[in-house]
Amino acid sequence: MDEIETPTPVLEVRDVSKRFLGVVALDRVSLDLRPGEVHALVGENGAGKSTLIKVMTGVYQPDEGETVYLGQPVSYTRPRDAQAAGISTIYQEVNLVPLLSVARNLFLGREPKSRLGLIDTTRMHRKAAELLAGYGISVDVRRPLGELGLGIQQMVAIARAVSTAARVVIMDEPTSSLEPREVERLFEVVNLLRARQVAVLYITHKLDEVFKLCQRVTVLRDGRLVHTGDVTAITRLRLVAAMLGRDVAEVQAHGVTSFGEEHQRRDDRPVLEANGLTRRHVLDSVSIGIRRGEVVGLAGLLGSGRTETAKAIFGAQPLDHGSVSVAGRPLRLGSPQAAIGAGIAMLPEDRKAEGIVPNLSVRENIVLAALPALTRAGFVSERRQDELVTTFISRLRIKASSPDQPVAELSGGNQQKVLLARILCLDPKVLILDEPTRGIDVGAKAEVQSLIDDLAGKGLGVLLISSELEEVVEGADAVVVLKDGAVVGTLRRDEIGEDRIMELIAQAGRASEGGADG
């Protein structure tokens, strides 16, 4: 254990290159992780972050370059070998078994055994509870993991990876599904690891996290290393500029988000009215009104009922009672088809599970919802289909090798644009956007934000859900704040501010349990 006291890197990659079918994913990238540091790895989607960590953990073999761990050149061929050697990875998607208990998940593959070689359940449950208590979580560890909220599942994944006496911990956007309270807890855990001389590679899209948590930062762009150095030696603006490959002055002109000023409403009649949406234990009489050209933000913590409200309006969430009308006409609830017919379009929160159809091409994904309009006597009109697809690929600047490319091969930001194209080609009156910029790179994010402005400017009503407060604050003309499935306040124009939203959430009774899904 001598080497961890020295400043030599614990894990280092040197001049690593990786190509996929001739496409360069990594181009001579070098990176070193020192014991006791939190090293941020940032970059737009497609910059090569994922490839780099996969090379480090043995998922991919590099075409060139080497990996040095604890002073020895290593070549892991399986992630398991890297894990056994002390390099733990926490992936963005929770890679656990939903049907098994929390305790089983924590100790999967290394369960405490009784003398007979059977799993010592009592001991396992006790150790699991202790382990989680260390992260400030108290849940019944015998419950199936899948019954718990995403935030808790993420913490279980972290607890699992970190408890294996790791020397290096790689975290891939660990906060993307966490509540603010859980984020704080995660930061404490990361700092604890740092104190234990663990090297943490922290991949994130959130600049706040870089400056709050990390000591060094490395920026990748298009598979190349464009910056590496101490966090204290770089400004936010320069960091954003490095990620985007743009001038500092240019970024300055854009601001933090790409939202412009207020939207001009064309008239005051509501285009969407939802009244008294109620579902036992989920929604409690939620009412929302959106006017033409207005962006209404839906704020609240994970589990506050934001997604459920969106889905209820769209007909994808069962309701006990409530009503929705579009441009004054009552909508039949419980049918996405009816909602689409009435002019509502929704961008779902979970891009992978509810958005893209991975086996289909970009073209087929874009026109999926618009198929009825493209159908003549049961056949798909190829001409009209291609017109739509060409229009939206250029309008949203979707980067695909051709409309025939399988959508699964696109980066997250481009997949999101495909989904936006899918709902926009319905020519909707009301857009419901559930986390439209989650998990996409800075460039795509800015484009999506400007697009929302643009659409509102054209008279669409927009319901915007985002866990990033600044997005709601800067992008919305009115903000409805939800808590525990009920509206706790509505802010208009000048009242809107991050502090006011947080006050409203804090005011209304006790803190939420954090067990429900967002």
Add this chain to the structure above:
Amino acid sequence: MDEATLTRTLPAQRDLRGWLGDRGVYLALALLVAFNLAFTANFATVGNLRLQLIQVVPVAIVALGMALVIGTEGIDLSVGATMAIAAALLPLYLGYGPWVAIPVALAAGGVVGLVNGGLVAFVGVQPIVATLGLLVAGRGIALVIAQGRLTELFDPTLAAIGTDRVAGIPITVLIAGAVAGLVGLVVRRTTFGRRVVAIGGNRGASVLAGLPVRRTLVVVYVVSGLLAALAGILDTARLSAADPSFVGLLIELSAITAVVVGGTPLSGGRVRILGTLAGALLMQLISATLIKHDLPDSTARMIAAAIIIAAVYLQRPRVAT
């Protein structure tokens, strides 16, 4: 165990494997034909080719419906039993003429599909369970209808459908070809075909995109039932006898094999019509080749099993990063 190790395959390997999973059936078929041309006596005769095609018809027709079902990430185990029900109904209604009996038998297949589709789409039963019920019960129903007997049929129209040729091609083969063309057109060009693969690829996304998911699923199972009934009718016509005990026995396995070997993954989201036909032909030729070379049918089954395993292996999920 470890998901990451499954997806670790190198691109070059992945491409070859992907190609084999997609198109390997044509290569296998070509190799088998070449083998037969070289080593099997009387293989390249009109009579033999015609015989092979006639024998492949029921599997091919059933497999075309099965391909649609599998495309939606479903499966239909009841097809053999449906053939038996159609066969059992024919003699009962032949008294009113074949143009009454045939639609009745087809309708019965449609009803079976309606039950399957209803269970899958509206009740939410898993396809394998929903169709298992009628796999078990269906043949029983057929035997009750036929009072457990083999019935010889003496209808000239039916016999003509079963055995006549047009321009040297058996009518049953022409019917199978027409069905294949129709299903292929539906899959490639129609909205319905697009819905089938979308539902198989991501059902949740299909619901949120406003697709009529349930209706589509019901139609898919009804089509499978109709095609199974058609296969039962053609088989009965060819034999001029309704034999509910044996018609279509274990055909669900051959059909699933043909579909999967032909490049349609069991996980849904894609339908390969030409591949399915090639798969059916491949299975038929394997058993014919072995019989010609005096190897027992049991060997043919083992080879078929090996081919299924190989096909499923080649179609393991490829991109999961």
